[in-house]
Amino acid sequence: MFLRYHAPASLTDTLGSLVNDKVASRIAAGDPTVWGPAAQEESAKRLGWVGLPESSRPLLAEIEALHAQLREEGLTRVVLAGMGGSSLAPEVICKTAGVDLVTLDTTDPQQVADALAPEIERTVVVVSSKSGGTVETDSHRRTAEKAFSDAGIDAASRIIVVTDPGSPFEKLSTEAGYRKVFLADPSVGGRYSALTAFGLVPSGLAGADIAALLDDAAYAQKQCAKDAVDNPALLLGAVLGDAEKSGAEKIVFAPNGTANDGFADWVEQLLAESTGKDGRGVLPVALTGTDDVGYADAGPDAVPVALGEVDAPQSSSGFAIASDGPLGAQFYLWEFATAVAGAVIGINPFDQPNVEEAKVQARKLLGGSGPADDATPLLTEGAVQVYADGDWASGQDTLAGVLAALLQTDPPNGYVAIMAYLDRHNDRLAADLRPLIARASGKQTTFGWGPRFLHSTGQYHKGGHPNGAFLQITADAPQDLPIPDQPFTFHTLQLAQASGDAAVLKAKGRPVLRLHLSDRGAGLDQVATALEEMSS
Template identity: 60%
Template sequence: MAGERTSVTIEDAALESAAAPLLDKLVADAVASKVGAQDATLWGAEAESEASIRLSWTSLHKSSRPLIGEIEALRTELRSEGVDRVVLAGMGGSSLAPEVITGTEGVALTVLDTTDPGQVADALAGDLDRTVIVVSSKSGTTVETDSHRRIFAKAFADAGIDAARRIVVVTDPGSPLAELGEAEGYRKVFLADPHVGGRYSALTAFGLVPAGLAGADVARLLDQAAGVADTLTADSADNPALRLAAALGAAHADGAEKVVLADTGSGITGLGDWAEQLIAESTGKQGTGLLPVVVEGHTAPGFAGGGSDATPVAVGPASGEAKVAVTGPLGAQFLLWEFAVAIAGRLLGINPFDQPDVEAAKKAARSLLDDPAALTGSAEPSAVLGSVEVYGGAGTTGEGSLTDVLREFLDSAPEGGYLAVQAYLDRLDDASASLLRPELAKRTGLQTTFGWGPRFLHSTGQYHKGGHPNGVFLQLTGTPEEDLDVPDRPYTLGQLQRAQALGDGQVLAEGGRPVLRLHLTDRAAGLAELMRAVQELAS
């Protein structure tokens, strides 16, 4: 993969023709070189203030070099002490890139981007004697990550292990987490470049530290990015970032506001999940944007055929179904997609560096946590069907079988809309939930996304509230077998998970988005019943 050429090929002749004038304009306006020069004026006067402190990602292939030695020195130290199991507590931009990097290199990293008590308990059940936890948060106040830190610190102490020696911090300078790390004497505090937003942070300490400690070759990653940097800043029609941005912009202008991503043999594990946050959070605002739909392969429902509302993009070699194909090694792809999405933001007329609608769900969740009565709720399900409790919003009666309930809800989707499945469950033990995506896409004809909650709140959650207002939202929650206390906090993980689901559903409903919540009183049985109900929908 190291010698693989980085390229963007527009396979569809009509799309290439539509993209050509946009590409010519981007070249004429010297947009690529201006992005490389960190010109904050490219996205208009309203975005200039934010852009001026968010463009350092363009030079990370150079500025992140000193991290290589620091990471390797710490890894060597830890290994000499018998500490070789790395757990990462981080959300969104703090976890997605490290997961792609380590997955692609085949090195072990336990990622905690969840509030599900079962999944966290499984991570705790690993060998604590061999464990270091990387607590990664740009703001230093991320509630999920702070909860993980508290839980692991107590577990270390209970096991007679000096917790401070097993906690590594990655955060921005001056954050509360940076101050805490210094005060508590944590093993190491890595300070990331504060002029890089979370979703553009793959090549900062947020991406490199956990991946490097786990054993990934982060120097090679930076070399791959450096190898394509000059190409991405060139004002040329051959610039792959300009080609990708022009293709996405032209498709959106023609009504294809969805970007369907399928891996076609790239050799990269999970790039779509990382690109999902970058695309959705950067562009999904002001009632517009590009909705990323990550699918299981180039023959998956939603990719094959695509539809007039979607652009199928192959990550890897071109397939017969793709309209665009993007190739290149991982480090190069990180930088390529960052350039392309930032430039696509200019074409869409939005600021690609803010996330104005993300905070709403966080505030709603905090309000519920502060009001235990509201959290436990007096609302009765509109129906109880086997192991599934039905909580429908406006327009959903809950009458009939589970298939009838689903059909009634799905009929509320507008033509050309999309379905978002949001699973507030255990990403490992309840992994079968993800099989619902292709089944629903096949039977409804809707572009269908799947997200694990609350991790998607730090990703597509912005688009759901700020993007094209044509989504319908299927929430899945479940009763945990056992709950976990969060030390020195008045809530458990299960309560936090529930508050996040209910809070986001509340914000979506207030915004006029249809929401159906299905609560699984027995997760395994409920998922099986739900799959059967989906399969009974007319295809």
Template identity: 55%
Template sequence: MTSLAFAATGAAQAAGAAHLPTLVSDQVASKIFAKDATLWGPDAEKESRLRLGWVEAPAVSAPLVAEIIALRAEFTAEGVTHIVLCGMGGSSLAPEVITATAGVELTVLDSTEPGQVRAAVTDRLAQTAIVVSSKSGSTLETDSQRRIFEQEFTSAGIDAKQRIVIVTDPGSPLDKSAREAGYRKVFNADPNVGGRYSGLTAFGLVPSGLAGVDITALLDSAEEAAEILRDDDADNIGLRLGAALGGTVPLRNKVVIVDEGSGIVGFADWAEQLIAESTGKLGTGLLPVVADPGSPEIGEGLGDVLVVRLVGADADVELGANEVSIAGELGAQMMVWEFATAVAGRLLGINPFDQPDVEAAKAAARGLLDATPKATPAIFTDGAIEVRTANDDAGWLAGASTVAEALAALNATLPADGYLSVQAYLDRLANAPLARVRDELAAATSRPVTFGWGPRFLHSTGQFHKGGPAIGVFLQVTGTAPEDLAIPDRPFTFGELIAAQAAGDAQVLADHGRPVLRLHLSDIDAGVEQLKTVVAALAGRHTDA
């Protein structure tokens, strides 16, 4: 059997003691696996009835394995050894963690940033096949990525249809158009599984299997975990984790996830979407914070923080106060966290299967693309950074004339139970070092800080930002790419698309009354270095105070 282990202290332990007896007596575990849609209340019943297929995903997905392996063998025989995944949110995060953990290469293109797109389409094109994944079949980002790859294949004298694999729900617009176009293979996923719960369906398995992962072992691990999770027992790890996540009093709604040698690469990024998008609604929810072992949030003893440590099976971890540790193989962990998130949703009194606020930023971006408004003038410029805000009433920024002063002004708006969200609409590969400002901002503010790459976080924590409690303040970083990239047969470029996505999301946040500071880097390299220097100084001043 798969190796799973769990421990909890303080508020997390107390939450288990308080809620496990009721969860067991109400038969929540067995009812989840019986796909009982009534568990989350009448308002959620219609959606839940359509979204519980994940409980049987390991078994339902098993027949896909042979098809995926056969297609991989065909590609290998043709000299196609490089797989690129064009997908967003639930379509990309699971394959990324699956392949990284297995040590297998998969290029994940989950951006509209021109430089990142160009890097993907110019890398080993002759040896490349792409997997285009979209549950709805109408995802703007993945459609744009498919278009540029199809153009580049054709220009290189490659039969594009033979290099494109589709993963989508049956009957979606992409399902129909892909079959009409005659693409190499169309895989249909289970339509009764939501995107963030889809890691063990075709969305996770097709790109991972084509890249070379042993997906049979992954499914076996998940199936073994499912057998444990269906038991109505107080020792059920999924019930215990769910109680810890959703049942603390008062609610510790900042869930700081830190890897302590779990052997799973990037799991917290996958869990971030699962938890934030599932729970962040109706003014409540859980905000995952992806952290490192030395991150400030872990040792500060904040009253609204729950620390979750991902550990190895044989780890001997000494937990601090109000902490959780959990161990297990990747497939098992995916099942446990999906189950626990559903349990937490029941305790929070929300529907864990909808995402009512995700569409708002998409609609705003589409509106900006159609209207092509003039750029808003900067309030001021400091070096390579232009400073703006999306708020009509931005009295909080009054008097600021440097980036340091603007950041200090934004930090001053943080409520006592708030968080700072950094959103970087840049090439997440080329500009990866920028993510280090997260820890420094956490030190400077003494509050939890999240860091997301745009536009991918719009399919993830974006739901919590709008639908969760109104306690977030937002730092958006954008940049002017040195060279833009046209999208075939579209009236806008990749550069215009990512700019509209950033501006649209900023406006929606501002419309929700959230403070939004926008920093635009006129020279990306110089601007990143300037911003890193400013943030380091802020953290230093805080430390010295």
């Protein structure tokens, strides 16, 4: 495990204060006073993650025993139904280990069907939820039960649950007779749960070496607990915090260079949901593919982060980071550093005050009590219906014109967020819009699959720095999928989630442009062409 960085000389003062205040040893000891009186009640309930490298070890034997049973029965395909921290950590663990895990963290009907329909005779479904009340995960569970039953398979024997002790989901799972219920540590929040049952159970059942993961985390645990200037967690947290306070609040992760495949996607949730509140916070920008737009010339408002490189890159902000090491160690390092950064910035890194807002609006729309959002398109061009309101869109009569107007709404140090409520496997070309918008706008640009990002950067969008512009992409569904015993379908839920999120952003004065595609492929091509013309 290593950490390199560039930072102004003022970092020495920040680091000295952290060491003198014994911030590292206090966090390691579970001291809830580190983040101030206002955060003390919440942090007192959310510090169990500091001891996970040891406290999670009893899980290993249970997971290994079930893994062996499943393999004996020919059940080798693992589907994970979970949102946010319940899916992001297992996904990166399994990618890095080179083992197969099907991650189901969407409400797109085609993606749900593709996850549950194939090879059901060798499939088990792990349903992960702290309470069981998450609408996406509950819908996945209902659909999985029906899929197994329709195939003549006892559904209860194929469903494994991870939840908090005493939760409604534990009661439901016990009554349903599901094959196994793993109870996670309730003192750990979702985005810090990589080393709990939420991260370990699906990963271990898929075949990842989770014992080695804990071993590597235990090494980092010792390094991060020291009140010393060479403590990597103090250094990383100080850089993140000082950069945010200086106006370099965007943390731009290079798309390659680390053996920890997909690590930036996990860090994205950790940083954005932990710090994006009270008009403050760190906005992660996880680049994709080989395109380096936003990284090579990050600008004065951004901190480039090289994962897997020995030396920190140069940057015009004066801040830069290089970090890498075994995955378990990196999990622990970035969790600890995020908690330190919260103390430096002056926010509570353990709450998520704005996450529920979009959920409330979506539930209202599903129940028929919410407003009909953007009922009439501003214009229709080919396969793209354009929905926008507000002065910023006034007078625009072409797709290219309204896109250009959106990108001009925020200041030069703002950002653009693309929110794609699509199928992230079959519609993956949507991610190619990110570098196109970055070029056209000259701003840092994020990309998120909906509703997955609602459990990640969605908190920052509403609670972080109020300088974002938002491009939302929805689409017709070639084939919808009913949700058993619910009055709505997956596509209805998907559109309600998009509309609910847009309504909350608009109520906060953020500019939101929604592009609805009647044909996904043709519509994405149209948007890409319009953006390319803007940059030429």
